Amino acid sequence: MSLRTVRPFLAILAVAGLAACTATPGPAPSSGGPTASSSATESASATPAPDTETTVPAPSPSAPPGPTAGPGAGNAELAIMVKPSPTEPALNYTLVCRDGVPAPESKHPKADAACAALKSNAALLSPAPKNTNRVCTEQYGGPETATVTGIVDDTPVDTSFARTNGCEIGAWTAAEDVLGATGGAS
Known part of the structure; x- marks a missing residue:
């Protein structure tokens, strides 16, 4: 349906x-x-009211516009920390991309795939704010967490990932190449 x-x-x-x-x-x-x-x-x-779910609020004038989903310039400077579990040490990566290609200073296990992913979707690391009314499947994907900070196409990035429900697992899977870790059973 x-x-x-x-x-x-x-x-x-x-x-x-x-x-x-x-x-x-x-x-x-x-x-x-x-x-x-x-x-x-x-x-x-009676005729139902107009669909209000598709109404997009106007961005606030003080907030800088974020990247939109779709191709970007492929430029990034990111610090990525993946913590496999609360008891294991964190894995730290540096990813530097120029026009969708990894720069020599990148220290990332999947640098080619990560830069290509950021070039094909500039908003990959700028997810929409978490909606408390959003329904997510109650499934556990593992203890992994990740934090990504830096800049993608001149837009600041400071985001975190987890695998504690279906929505977070989906975001992790979408950013998997950038995170540099497979996480759980995926």
């Missing part, structure tokens, strides 16, 4: 749920008048 098919259905369910839970001021129903269940049914069959 596609997202296009699901959204109208979800909007109708939301309207029906809100109508059933919302008290409407007015006269008390008479024996022959509409009941709460019939008004909920009427609301559910």
Whole structure:
């Protein structure tokens, strides 16, 4: 089932749920008048409100614009720390890329793949802010954590990764070449 098919259905369910839970001021129903269940049914069959999920808030004027997903210049200077577990020592890498190619000062196990990944997706290390309303699968991908700081295409980067739920595992997998570690069973 596609997202296009699901959204109208979800909007109708939301309207029906809100109508059933919302008290409407007015006269008390008479024996022959509409009941709460019939008004909920009427609301559910009405045209749903416009889709507000796709509304993107305007960036604040004080925040610098971050890179957008898609190709970038491929320039980066990053310090990467991967901690396999709380008891193991951290692995530290330096990644320097110029036009998507590793510079000689890079000390990274997958420098070619990491620079290529950053060039093909400049926003790879600038994920959207974590949404507390986002639903993530409750699965554990391992104890690994990682921190990446530096600059990608003139944009500051200071982000962390973990593998404690499905959303974080997905972000880790997307940045795996840059992190330089496979992490868990992936």
